[in-house]
Amino acid sequence: MLDAIDKTLLKTVADLEGLPKGAYNIRKNGKLLSRQVSANIDIESNAEGTGIVVTVKPGTKNESVHIPVILSQAGLYDVVYNTFIIGEDADVTIVAGCGIHCGSSEPEGHAGIHEFQVGKRAKVTYVEKHYASGDGRGRRSLNPTTRVFLAEGARAEMELTQIAGVDEANRVNEADLGPDSMLLITERVLTDGDQSAVSTNNIVMKGAGSRANMISRSVMKGNSKQIFYATIDAQNRCFGHIECDAIIMDNGTNETMPSLKAGHPDAELTHEASIGKIANDQLTKLMSLGLTYDQAVNRIIQGFLK
Amino acid sequence: MLELKNIYFTIPESEEREGGRRNIINGIDYVFEKGKFYAITGPNGSGKTTLAKLIMGIYPLSQGTILFKGQDISPLSITERAKAGIAYSFQQPARFKGITFRDLLTIATGVDDERKLLEILGRVGICPLSFLDKEVDARLSGGEIKKIELATTIAANPALAIYDEPDTGIDLWTIGPMVSLLKKELAERQTTTIVVSHNRAFLEAADVVMIINSGRIVYDGNLEGAMPLLDDLSVCTYRDSCEGERDAGCYR
Numbered sequence: 274m275l276d277a278i279d280k281t282l283l284k285t286v287a288d289l290e291g292l293p294k295g296a297y298n299i300r301k302n303g304k305l306l307s308r309q310v311s312a313n314i315d316i317e318s319n320a321e322g323t324g325i326v327v328t329v330k331p332g333t334k335n336e337s338v339h340i341p342v343i344l345s346q347a348g349l350y351d352v353v354y355n356t357f358i359i360g361e362d363a364d365v366t367i368v369a370g371c372g373i374h375c376g377s378s379e380p381e382g383h384a385g386i387h388e389f390q391v392g393k394r395a396k397v398t399y400v401e402k403h404y405a406s407g408d409g410r411g412r413r414s415l416n417p418t419t420r421v422f423l424a425e426g427a428r429a430e431m432e433l434t435q436i437a438g439v440d441e442a443n444r445v446n447e448a449d450l451g452p453d454s455m456l457l458i459t460e461r462v463l464t465d466g467d468q469s470a471v472s473t474n475n476i477v478m479k480g481a482g483s484r485a486n487m488i489s490r491s492v493m494k495g496n497s498k499q500i501f502y503a504t505i506d507a508q509n510r511c512f513g514h515i516e517c518d519a520i521i522m523d524n525g526t527n528e529t530m531p532s533l534k535a536g537h538p539d540a541e542l543t544h545e546a547s548i549g550k551i552a553n554d555q556l557t558k559l560m561s562l563g564l565t566y567d568q569a570v571n572r573i574i575q576g577f578l579k
Numbered sequence: 580m581l582e583l584k585n586i587y588f589t590i591p592e593s594e595e596r597e598g599g600r601r602n603i604i605n606g607i608d609y610v611f612e613k614g615k616f617y618a619i620t621g622p623n624g625s626g627k628t629t630l631a632k633l634i635m636g637i638y639p640l641s642q643g644t645i646l647f648k649g650q651d652i653s654p655l656s657i658t659e660r661a662k663a664g665i666a667y668s669f670q671q672p673a674r675f676k677g678i679t680f681r682d683l684l685t686i687a688t689g690v691d692d693e694r695k696l697l698e699i700l701g702r703v704g705i706c707p708l709s710f711l712d713k714e715v716d717a718r719l720s721g722g723e724i725k726k727i728e729l730a731t732t733i734a735a736n737p738a739l740a741i742y743d744e745p746d747t748g749i750d751l752w753t754i755g756p757m758v759s760l761l762k763k764e765l766a767e768r769q770t771t772t773i774v775v776s777h778n779r780a781f782l783e784a785a786d787v788v789m790i791i792n793s794g795r796i797v798y799d800g801n802l803e804g805a806m807p808l809l810d811d812l813s814v815c816t817y818r819d820s821c822e823g824e825r826d827a828g829c830y831r
């Protein structure tokens with residue numbers, strides 16, 4: 274059922290050696306490949322047949338859902354709409370990811386539109402990895418969108434990673450925070466060659482006592498380009514922070530635009546942004562511990578994107 | 580074990596004196612002996628840190644030769660000098676996002692085994708266990724990062740260890756243990772130790788006190804013999820430009 278390419282893609286985007294334990298839904302080339310539900314986590318195709326609805330029962334603890342997507346069919350652009358309904362007081366981990374293997378000159382792509390409705394006091398950890406491989410020259414594009422709605426006291430930690438091989442990415446993250454909720458987004462994007470990536474983030478802090486932290490780490494190698502937009506719109510007493518760091522290697526370019534809007538007198542908003550080459554004192558330090566220049570560069574980038 | 584032969588480090592003079600050049604290190608000849616403790620001191624801007632960085636290869640020599648264990652290391656890179664057995668502790672250590680103290684120790688020693696790393700921490704003594712998985716980033720205090728810096732230097736088991744102002748940011752209660760630690764490493768492993776410092780605790784611990792002024796060694800010997808010169812050098816040399824009180828007691 275899983276061929277060698279499928280297995281490599283699954284290992285890279287979802288750390289899976291084979292089929293996972295617990296609930297999962299594996300989509301291959303636009304179609305369902307395999308699905309399993311658990312006592313507390315249900316997965317159903319949505320009414321339009323364009324994606325899935327994952328429903329986690331209230332109070333479910335320490336369970337996980339894997340929903341990887343793999344693409345290896347030339348010329349296919351797969352669009353999927355997934356909805357996650359996380360019941361009150363639940364604590365779950367969702368592992369998503371898309372792996373593209375492109376073996377021809379035809380373009381391939383995937384757009385995953387993921388919506389999260391996180392119930393009161395529930396906690397969700399969402400891990401998403403994007404990766405493309407293959408010898409084909411077809412353009413590989415990955416355009417993920419996440420929309421997060423946090424109810425009172427809910428918490429979401431999102432780790433969004435684009436590892437390698439993606440020619441074009443248009444990433445959108447939107448969040449809507451209720452009272453005392455908390456959102457932590459960590460986005461890591463590595464581009465190389467002539468690749469480009471745009472990340473647009475809009476975080477709306479509606480509830481009193483809500484907290485948001487958006488961390489972005491970008492590395493541009495070759496002639497690649499990345500653009501990062503992040504807006505925190507504070508409509509209540511809240512705390513929000515944006516931290517965006519970009520490392521330029523070779524001839525990469527970057528534009529970073531953090532933006533803070535305080536629509537309430539008790540909103541506390543901060544941001545820090547930096548763009549530049551690897552700092553010389555970091556390279557010197559690692560070389561003084563015995564690494565060569567190239568090893569030091571790799572180690573610093575590896576840590577930065579960890 | 581380390582021989583400096585007529586070394587110079589020259590930089591272009593500041594803009595107002597166009598075209599001129601200035602010797603930061605102005606012809607130093609010196610032989611450091613294996614297993615001895617050297618303290619290098621002198622006024623700010625005298626060339627102490629520059630000398631230390633020339634030995635590690637962080638700055639290129641403008642002229643002269645450096646021999647380490649009989650080998651000419653002048654053309655070697657920082658990496659090659661590190662591999663030859665020289666370690667360097669920076670006055671202002673680099674901070675990294677996503678690299679932990681554990682990572683630095685592993686890079687310095689090649690050891691990633693948890694038990695062995697704990698042994699190294701025990702040996703270094705001044706770093707609490709809780710440091711091990713801390714990221715070496717901007718959240719660390721000045722004292723914490725200096726302890727980590729010292730620990731990675733010692734952990735590399737160097738034949739020659741250079742410490743540039745290791746006491747900066749360190750609390751009074753840690754300086755004593757830090758001096759004892761360097762002495763212990765020296766006694767057990769014959770580590771030739773060079774400390775750049777103004778701190779009396781290091782000057783007292785040293786076998787040889789060296790005073791650098793204007794890029795030259797103006798004294799080397801025991802601390803007692805250095806005292807008259809140290810008193811002289813503590814007199815303000817900036818009074819003309821500062822135009823302050825005749826003697827404001829400002830020891831610059």
